[in-house]
Amino acid sequence: MASTHTASVLVASNRGPVSYALDETGRLAAKRGGGGLVSGLSAIGPDADAVWVCSALGDGDREAVRRTGGALDPADTGGQRVRMLDIDPQVHTDAYNGIANSVLWFVHHMLYQTPLEPAFGAEFRRQWAAYETYNRAFAEALALEAGEGAAVLIQDYHLTLAPRMLRGLRPDLRIGHFSHTPWAPPEYFRVLPDDIAAQVLGGILGADRAAFLTQRWADAFTDCCHAVLGPGIPSGTRIGVHGLGADADFLRQRAHQPDVDERMAVLRKQIGSAPDGSRRRTIVRVDRTELSKNIVRGLLAYEELLETRPQWRERVVHIAFAYPSRQDLAVYRRYTEEVQRVAAEINSRYGTPGWTPVELHVKDDFARSLAAYRLADVALVNPIRDGMNLVAKEVPVVSDEGCALVLSREAGAFEELSEDAVAVNPYDIGGMAAALHEALSMGPGERAERTKRLAAQATALPPARWFLDQLAALGG
Ligand code: F6P
Numbered sequence: 001m002a003s004t005h006t007a008s009v010l011v012a013s014n015r016g017p018v019s020y021a022l023d024e025t026g027r028l029a030a031k032r033g034g035g036g037l038v039s040g041l042s043a044i045g046p047d048a049d050a051v052w053v054c055s056a057l058g059d060g061d062r063e064a065v066r067r068t069g070g071a072l073d074p075a076d077t078g079g080q081r082v083r084m085l086d087i088d089p090q091v092h093t094d095a096y097n098g099i100a101n102s103v104l105w106f107v108h109h110m111l112y113q114t115p116l117e118p119a120f121g122a123e124f125r126r127q128w129a130a131y132e133t134y135n136r137a138f139a140e141a142l143a144l145e146a147g148e149g150a151a152v153l154i155q156d157y158h159l160t161l162a163p164r165m166l167r168g169l170r171p172d173l174r175i176g177h178f179s180h181t182p183w184a185p186p187e188y189f190r191v192l193p194d195d196i197a198a199q200v201l202g203g204i205l206g207a208d209r210a211a212f213l214t215q216r217w218a219d220a221f222t223d224c225c226h227a228v229l230g231p232g233i234p235s236g237t238r239i240g241v242h243g244l245g246a247d248a249d250f251l252r253q254r255a256h257q258p259d260v261d262e263r264m265a266v267l268r269k270q271i272g273s274a275p276d277g278s279r280r281r282t283i284v285r286v287d288r289t290e291l292s293k294n295i296v297r298g299l300l301a302y303e304e305l306l307e308t309r310p311q312w313r314e315r316v317v318h319i320a321f322a323y324p325s326r327q328d329l330a331v332y333r334r335y336t337e338e339v340q341r342v343a344a345e346i347n348s349r350y351g352t353p354g355w356t357p358v359e360l361h362v363k364d365d366f367a368r369s370l371a372a373y374r375l376a377d378v379a380l381v382n383p384i385r386d387g388m389n390l391v392a393k394e395v396p397v398v399s400d401e402g403c404a405l406v407l408s409r410e411a412g413a414f415e416e417l418s419e420d421a422v423a424v425n426p427y428d429i430g431g432m433a434a435a436l437h438e439a440l441s442m443g444p445g446e447r448a449e450r451t452k453r454l455a456a457q458a459t460a461l462p463p464a465r466w467f468l469d470q471l472a473a474l475g476g
Contacts, residue, residue, distance in 0.1 A: 007146055008048055009150065009151050010051050010152045013155035014054065014055050014057075014159070016054025016055070016084060017038045018030050018082060022063050030076035036244050037467070040464055040466055044467070051145050052080060053141050054082065054084055055092060056085065056086045057092075061084060061086075062089075065085075068084075070084050070085065071083060091130045091133050092130075095131040098124075098127030099128060099131040100131070100158045102329065103127075106118070107184050107189060107192060109291070110188050111291050118191055120192070120193050138159055139161075139165035142162070142170075142173075143166060148172055152166065152176065153467075156178065160199075160204050161199065163203055163206035164202060164203045164205070174475065175206065177204045178242070182387050183217040189220075190227065198229060206237075208238065210239055212241055214243065214415050217387065238473075242461075243388070246394045246458045248462065263367050266371075267368070268375070280316060281316040281317075283379075284320075285320050286373070289339060293384075297427070297432070298320075298380050304429055304432075305433040314354070317357065319361075320358060320361070321362075321369055322361075324336065370398060377404065379404070381405065381408060383426060384408075385410045396455040399451050403447065404447050404451075405420070406421070406439050407421035409425065416460075417454055417458065420450040423435075
């Protein structure tokens with residue numbers, strides 16, 4: 001890769017802002033992603049020389065790298081300079097699926113659940129070596145792209161080692177690391193072998209600043225440093241907190257496009273009306289089918305609502321969008337099957353010829369998600385743990401007539417939204433059933449008032465501000 005040494009701002013993340021699909025004729029179709037980093041980076045303006053370094057994730061991406069040398073065509077990226085790395089597929093699989101998604105994700109979301117897991121043996125060590133190689137590939141690419149004194153924002157648990165590696169290669173850079181996940185408390189974090197725990201923390205401490213979505217996760221990181229490395233943050237790394245809010249302008253504009261209106265009409269038909277002709281209520285959830293999202297317990301809580309409060313039978317529909325995620329991993333595939341099994345069981349137990357209690361859809365459709373946000377009476381957001389959870393923030397912004405929010409106290413968003421949400425313990429099925437009942441019973445006036453306050457909170461930290469604040473905090 002040729003050295004450019006020109007960028008003044010760099011972002012590094014596993015998943016980039018664009019991905020490619022290869023069709024049978026050999027044509028590449030680019031698909032642009034959304035999210036906080038994309039709008040954040042576009043907020044720095046056209047004059048800054050910014051580059052986003054990311055990894056090729058599939059055959060389409062690899063072909064795009066082969067054709068472009070890794071410097072993607074700006075026509076595909078909305079003008080953004082993107083450097084896509086073609087890391088050896090086996091190395092990427094071991095680093096991404098083996099370490100990032102099966103170890104670090106499990107630790108921070110506290111997902112290990114059997115006496116047999118985790119067990120860190122030879123296979124883990126082999127995958128860890130790949131994780132080091134993968135992190136080094138990013139550090140080297142960033143070192144080549146960065147201009148003198150540039151600001152580098154390294155994202156997430158995929159790239160915990162890159163900050164220290166980059167510091168070794170380019171001491172002149174201002175380096176930030178940002179964790180989008182929760183951070184585990186020391187007693188859980190220390191399931192990792194001691195040397196690995198020290199490498200993860202030491203890797204992040206190679207940055208000038210380590211930042212988190214909430215104070216709770218920042219404190220947990222500091223506690224882990226004390227427990228594993230001894231008192232004090234040894235390298236003098238500063239710790240920061242930057243909450244991330246919903247992108248109100250984008251959401252409000254996108255939620256009123258004709259494709260969203262069309263999907264609302266389809267959903268309204270599916271929901272139907274109660275036997276007495278009254279309007280049926282709607283409980284909506286939208287998630288990736290991701291273990292930490294706690295979809296199965298959410299369905300069980302809905303079942304308990306129907307069982308213990310029969311007045312809701314035929315008068316409510318649960319719309320559950322559970323979009324595929326990380327399907328290369330067997331544990332995710334099994335979880336997806338379990339979600340489908342439980343939903344089908346509820347439908348066969350309680351359904352009637354005119355009423356399907358659970359409408360479960362697994363095909364990703366953003367317009368349909370927005371349609372569901374607009375018409376929801378209740379939104380169920382019940383993760384076991386979550387760095388922030390943007391669904392909790394997006395629903396109130398988009399809701400047409402007000403939506404009661406049932407929110408896990410273990411989601412980062414809870415710190416900001418607790419006053420107007422109905423709080424739940426994500427393990428307590430009975431408690432979640434009671435919360436659903438409370439939310440469904442809320443009067444329209446109170447629901448609208450709460451939604452207004454939730455929307456104001458949810459949009460207080462737009463993605464552009466989240467991004468620019470981090471840059472400003474790195475100084476320069
Ligand atoms: O929640 C942390 C996070 O990195 C998100 O920013 C991102 O959506 C997800 O995890 C990663 O998902 P994936 O494995 O599909 O790239």
